[in-house]
Every structure is written in C-alpha cells, then in structure tokens.
Amino acid sequence: QVQLVESGGGLVQPGGSLRLSCAASGSIFSINVMGWYRQAPGKERELVARITRSGSTNYADSVKDRFTISRDNAKNTVYLQMNSLKLEDTAVYYCGAGRGFVLDYWGKGTLVTVSS
Numbered sequence: 001q002v003q004l005v006e007s008g009g010g011l012v013q014p015g016g017s018l019r020l021s022c023a024a025s026g027s028i029f030s031i032n033v034m035g036w037y038r039q040a041p042g043k044e045r046e047l048v049a050r051i052t053r054s055g056s057t058n059y060a061d062s063v064k065d066r067f068t069i070s071r072d073n074a075k076n077t078v079y080l081q082m083n084s085l086k087l088e089d090t091a092v093y094y095c096g097a098g099r100g101f102v103l104d105y106w107g108k109g110t111l112v113t114v115s116s
Contacts, residue, residue: 001026001027001105002024002025002026002027002028002030002031002097002104002105003024003025003026003105004022004023004024004095004096004097004105004106004107005022005023005025005095005107005108006020006021006022006093006094006095006107006108006109006110007020007021007022007023007110008020008021008110009093009110009111009112010111010112010113011113011115012085012112012113012114013085013114013115013116014085014086014087014114014115014116015084015085016085016114017081017082017083017084017085018082018085018112019079019080019081019082020036020079020080020082020093020095020110020112021077021078021079022034022036022077022078022079022080022095022107023075023076023077024076024077024078024097024105025076028076030099031053031076031097031098031099031105032052032053032098032099032100033050033051033052033053033097033098033099033100033101033103034050034051034071034078034095034096034097034103035047035048035049035050035051035069035078035095035096035097035103036048036049036050036069036078036080036093036094036095036096037093037094037096037103038089038091038092038093038094038112039091039092039094039109040088040090040091041090041091043091045094046060047060048060048063048067048069048080048093049063049067049068049069049080050069050101051069051070051071051078053071053073055071057069062088063082063089066082066083066084066085067080067081067082067083068080068081068083069081078095078097080093082112085112085114086114087114087115088114089112089114090112090113090114090115091111091112092109092110092111092112093109093110093111093112094106094107094108094109095107
C-alpha cells in the first residue's frame with residue numbers, strides 16, 4: 001500500500017508561480033512512475049505531467065512550456081513547478097503513483113486557483 005500527500009496549492013494571480021509537492025510513503029519500492037493530474041470544474045480529469053524513477057518525463061501539451069515535474073527519489077517526493085499560470089489552470093491537482101504509466105495510488109488533491 002502507498003500513501004500520497006499533496007501540498008502547495010493555493011490562490012495565485014495570472015502569470016504567477018506555484019510549486020506543488022507530493023510525499024509518498026508505504027511500499028515505495030513498487031513505485032516507478034509518479035505524476036500529476038488535474039480536474040477543473042465541469043471537466044474530466046486530465047494528465048498534467050509524469051516522471052519515471054530514472055527521470056524521464058512527459059507533459060500535456062497545454063502545460064509543456066510552463067510546468068516542470070521533478071523527483072527526489074531519496075525523499076520519495078515529486079514536485080510540480082508551475083510558472084506563467086493561466087486562468088484555465090484552475091483545478092484540483094492530484095498526485096498519482098504506480099509501477100507503470102497506469103497510476104494505481106492517489107492523493108486527495110490540492111486546489112490551485114488562478115484568479116485576478
């Protein structure tokens with residue numbers, strides 16, 4: 001069993017920055033991939049970014065030029081640095097983890113609100 005706890009959400013103005021953190025505990029040896037998903041009001045959950053244990057990453061096209069995902073394997077923590085935030089980035093952001101690209105473990109989410 002793996003537990004994930006997100007932190008770092010909040011209210012920011014358009015163009016601002018925010019860094020999300022996700023700390024994993026439990027059966028960490030089984031985690032190869034960690035990632036961030038988000039769900040905006042009235043929208044389906046979508047992939048934001050993923051990272052493997054070796055550091056390979058992929059991003060949604062909508063955030064590729066603005067967000068950066070990173071991972072500290074020693075701390076079992078994944079981060080999402082969000083820059084140049086837009087109104088449409090407003091969503092609940094969820095941290096996920098798993099053996100492969102289908103993520104099996106999820107945190108409860110952290111709310112990011114971009115508003116002027």
